[in-house]
Amino acid sequence: MLAKQKELIVQLLRSSKLSITDTRVKILELFLKSNGALEHADFEKLSGKSFDRVTIYRTLQTFLDKGIVHKIPTTDTSVRYAICKSDCGEHDHHDHHVHFRCEECGSTRCLEETDIPVISLPKGYDAHNVEVVVSGVCKECK
Amino acid sequence: MLAKQKELIVQLLRSSKLSITDTRVKILELFLKSNGALEHADFEKLSGKSFDRVTIYRTLQTFLDKGIVHKIPTTDTSVRYAICKSDCGEHDHHDHHVHFRCEECGSTRCLEETDIPVISLPKGYDAHNVEVVVSGVCKECK
DNA sequence: GATGTTTATGCAACATTGTTGCAATTTTAT
DNA sequence: ATAAAATTGCAACAATGTTGCATAAACATC
Secondary structure, X not given: OOHHHHHHHHHHHHHOOOXXXXXXXXHXXXXXHOOOOEEHHHHHHHOOOOOXXXXXXXXXXXHHHHXXXXXXXXXXXXXXXXXXXXXXXXXXXXXXXXXXXXXXXXXXXXXXXXXXXXXXXXXXXXXXXXXXXXXXXXXXXX | OOXXXXXXXXXXXXXXXXXXXXXXXXXXXXXXXXXXXXXXXXXXXXXXXXXXXXXXXXXXXXHHHHOOEEEEOEOOOOOEEXXXXXXXXXXXXXXXXXXXXXXXXOOEEXXXXXXXXXXXXXXXXXXXXXXXXXXXXXXXXX
């Protein structure tokens, strides 16, 4: 791993008041390496099974709590996580961007440059958060 | 069950070329009774455990294949199904409406009257389907 | 650096959810 | 009423997620 990247990861953990551990560094490294969303099984594969399953679950939950990653909705039982690029904190997490799932390669990524549109709901509904997942074919698979 | 409703369900199954069985009728009845989305566990509870788990899985998959129900994306491991009110067939299923998840009562429902907005993606991406899930507080919980 | 305290990890055991093969039953068509 | 086709229930298995607790690692302080 590049020293530069390692420094970035350490800063990220410090700013969330988390201690620096091998598991957390490795998982963040995997997030930065992949430009898409990851699910639990990916971490077991990509990390070479060097970490316990339970540790991975707990690490992801911690990152969620701290606003370091966010979940992406899916229509199956998998839970997908993506790293938050910006504007997310421990107490105010919002995805202001669209998620895209490619039907060809199966990857899911955040389209940071594509804003969530305003949805006008029927009378009586209060919206707190809006999730948009677009599926189709990505740039690379065309 | 009302004879009228039963007749409706039988028609629905017939038009999808499915045979009329107790499980299928019961599950459709539960869909019509609830005005929100249901997940697998709900069927086990609501049906009074009268059906085998496997049968429920297979029935839901059959309904999906036939376009009778659709899935709603979630950020956890649950898989939520809602009955299609309109314009869905076996080979062209589209949700043209927004889904709403209430943070208070936990129910998920289809907002048939709220259209999915047009999302303009970055160059190179082809969109086939757009899912929108809004979370917040519903009419009943305010 | 060494030391004690706090925090994170790994293991075991368990709970939940989903899948597959096959025999028995039910539905449908004749 | 009967035969063929489809569905169901059971058993066994696979995958995924959770909890308690002892061990190990990280951190703050000296």
